[in-house]
Amino acid sequence: MPGQPLVIDGEPLSLDDVEAVARGARSVRLGDAARGAMGRSRAVVEGVAAGDDAVYGVNTGFGSLANHPIEPAGLREVQRNLIRSHAAGVGAPLAVEVVRAMMVILAASLSRGASGVRPELVELIVELLNRGVTPVVPSRGSVGASGDLAPLAHAALVLLGEGEAVVGERTVPGAEALATAGLEAIVLEAKEGLALINGTHMMCAIGALALCDVRRLGDAAVAAAAMAIDACRATDEFLDARLHAVRQQPGQQRVAELLRGHLAGSQIVEDHKTGDPRVQDPYSLRAAPQVMGAAMDAVDWVRGVFERELGAVTDNPLVFADTGDVLSGGNFHGMPLAIALDTLTIALCHLAGIAERRVNWLLTASDGENPVNVYLSPKPGLHSGLMIVQYTAAACCNELQTLATPASVANISTSAGMEDYNSMGATAAHQARAAVDLATQVVAIELLVMAEAMEYQRPLRSGDGVEQTFNQVRSVVGRLTADRPPAPDIAAIAQLVRSGAFTS
Numbered sequence: 001m002p003g004q005p006l007v008i009d010g011e012p013l014s015l016d017d018v019e020a021v022a023r024g025a026r027s028v029r030l031g032d033a034a035r036g037a038m039g040r041s042r043a044v045v046e047g048v049a050a051g052d053d054a055v056y057g058v059n060t061g062f063g064s065l066a067n068h069p070i071e072p073a074g075l076r077e078v079q080r081n082l083i084r085s086h087a088a089g090v091g092a093p094l095a096v097e098v099v100r101a102m103m104v105i106l107a108a109s110l111s112r113g114a115s116g117v118r119p120e121l122v123e124l125i126v127e128l129l130n131r132g133v134t135p136v137v138p139s140r141g142s143v144g145a146s147g148d149l150a151p152l153a154h155a156a157l158v159l160l161g162e163g164e165a166v167v168g169e170r171t172v173p174g175a176e177a178l179a180t181a182g183l184e185a186i187v188l189e190a191k192e193g194l195a196l197i198n199g200t201h202m203m204c205a206i207g208a209l210a211l212c213d214v215r216r217l218g219d220a221a222v223a224a225a226a227m228a229i230d231a232c233r234a235t236d237e238f239l240d241a242r243l244h245a246v247r248q249q250p251g252q253q254r255v256a257e258l259l260r261g262h263l264a265g266s267q268i269v270e271d272h273k274t275g276d277p278r279v280q281d282p283y284s285l286r287a288a289p290q291v292m293g294a295a296m297d298a299v300d301w302v303r304g305v306f307e308r309e310l311g312a313v314t315d316n317p318l319v320f321a322d323t324g325d326v327l328s329g330g331n332f333h334g335m336p337l338a339i340a341l342d343t344l345t346i347a348l349c350h351l352a353g354i355a356e357r358r359v360n361w362l363l364t365a366s367d368g369e370n371p372v373n374v375y376l377s378p379k380p381g382l383h384s385g386l387m388i389v390q391y392t393a394a395a396c397c398n399e400l401q402t403l404a405t406p407a408s409v410a411n412i413s414t415s416a417g418m419e420d421y422n423s424m425g426a427t428a429a430h431q432a433r434a435a436v437d438l439a440t441q442v443v444a445i446e447l448l449v450m451a452e453a454m455e456y457q458r459p460l461r462s463g464d465g466v467e468q469t470f471n472q473v474r475s476v477v478g479r480l481t482a483d484r485p486p487a488p489d490i491a492a493i494a495q496l497v498r499s500g501a502f503t504s
Contacts, residue, residue: 143423
């Protein structure tokens, strides 16, 4: 609940939990059940570390160096060296919200008692979140298979009093950041360094926040499509529930139902219901439930993948305290997320692409049954109106099409061939994040265009849902009475989309 700490107790996080910590500064607390689970698995690790048997990640090297044993005196040093050597990221830093999401997902994963780390380590991660210390993490460097190694290593450096962190508006050395927050650096024990970096937490963080945004974007896209139906003076016959029931696709049925709800009571639909010579509307209107519904079904599947990952343990090896086993496997592999993130980008391509086609249809004013000026110009020729916003939408859609080339289908092996099949899930995550932003701009453009076209339908009114959408747009953007730069208008509407203003 708002205002209450998020208790990390080993249970799955929700997408809302992640967003509340990452963007809303919700505090976090480690639960007693998690402390107990971690204590039991830690005892197993300490027993292994004191023994003579080689166990990967505890008393061995890493990756292709796994066959190199580590003497007991070097167990702390090798964990520290692991973090230092793996902090090899490049590129612009991740956004603060992404790093915060990554940290809470990491803390929750470690708290489930299968990673073999001490509660003190998770407590330090939690305190970084609570006291506003955010590690500086370069965005590139992960191949999404042995975990998000490089990004997570940069985050872990701050726990050691190294690296850099953002505190308030300043970027400072890690040691200074800890001191400012009243925290002390931790000395890593056996396996703890590996547990910190050997998970899918960066790609999961980016995807989780993207899905929160897509939920609001989907609502806005449906609202824009509904307004487009009346702005284009289309029929509502293609929304008949019987048509969609026989197709049996849930997303399609849901979108058609939502569109019917937005348009319920429309005077515009009734105004041209009889005597209209047009036989059918273009696909971008008539097949909107099928196209947008398919995209939303895909998003629902992606959401399920991430909801499961938010309850997962993804490092290696894993500790099972009930039997004392330490098992080495491949839970760090990002392929489940990589394929889902690639799918998310493809879905967004279609959500934006069909919106751009409706924008183009309206702005060309080629439908003689719709009394709109070409480009919605107040005076065509003297004013260009909204001509160029379609160019912008087209440019965004072209970039989306490029981003939709799946990252997960390409492989480059690492670690001397030991890690010979990587997911490239981090790349898929970056592409999905960019796709959300681009699709948001396209939907904002459709809202801008269709709100302007609604002015030509007056004094007739649409359904209450469409009129609410129209009023939301008009709350930040006035009617076009003469040429003006559309960029600020698009930006203002995009911010409405991000805020959830079109969620009914």
